[in-house]
Amino acid sequence: MSWTEQLDARSCVLLRLGDRRFALAADQVSELVAPTRMFRFAHRTPEIDGVILRRGRVVPVCDVAEKLIGKRLTSRRYYLISKRRQEGATDWVALPVSGDCELIQADLTPAGPSDSPHVAAWLSHDGEVIEVLNLGALTPGAEPEDRGTSSTPMAEVNG
């Protein structure tokens, strides 16, 4: 049985993009930081806006709002620094978010085959049904999680 087939209480971080809320597994979140100087250089990955420096590490900034809410964020309140793990290595991406983030415990419902690839699961919070994001499907350079067959814990399947 894969983790997504279980109804399990997990820690998630709620994030706001425009007027919608999404969630990310808490163990995929490294930190929440105030907007800092972004460095831009020539590249051809359209999803990447630039990079920020965080604790000596260069972290690419990936605006996922366009994919999720259909428009780019006009105001960035924080960067949610998220971890992606693939091929035994960890890398980080900074997701701009437009509002406060909240750590919650919630029961997850597995995503169905008809759900978009960026949906890892669903949760219900304050009467709202919220998508738990699959970073691998949302950010460039990562393999999307195979939702139906994976038996790896959440933190290890996204990216």
Next chain:
Amino acid sequence: MRFEQVHKTPAVRTEQIILFRSSNQVFAISSASVQEVRSVDSLSGASMEINEASVPTVRHMLKRGAHGVYVVNAALHFGLRPSPAALIFLLRKTRVGLLIDGIEKMTTMTRLQALSPAFCHEERVWYRGLTVLDQNVIPVVNPQGFLTEQELLQLDATAGALLEAPAASASEVGLTP
């Protein structure tokens, strides 16, 4: 006489780099990969125009030795707005000259960070990685990333045809009474 034991700290690996500008952006290149720095003016007599549609970043060839050196416009290569270039880096162990706007300075980098896997297009070939200097992130270019083998072959074919054309017309002139 006894000497106090000296604790050796591991030597930090450093690399000399040249910071250069192209279209108002700063890049770094290992100084070891630059054989010569020439002004555009000093090479104007030794260059030949070349127009290979499949390699739009190259407009000139320098006649040096048995093979030509192809001049890659850095701004076009990196998809930046064309800018007035003043210098050419002749790169070591490649047949590439790099047309740039100017040199910022020479300095030393102590750390080269690999490009994040989130960057997943041509930039992976363009850059060896990123370095941080004075709280600025600078991409370190890959000297082997300017022209592919295939592009060099295409440029050689075009250059060969260009060089043969004047020779053929000269011999025709010689044959004509």
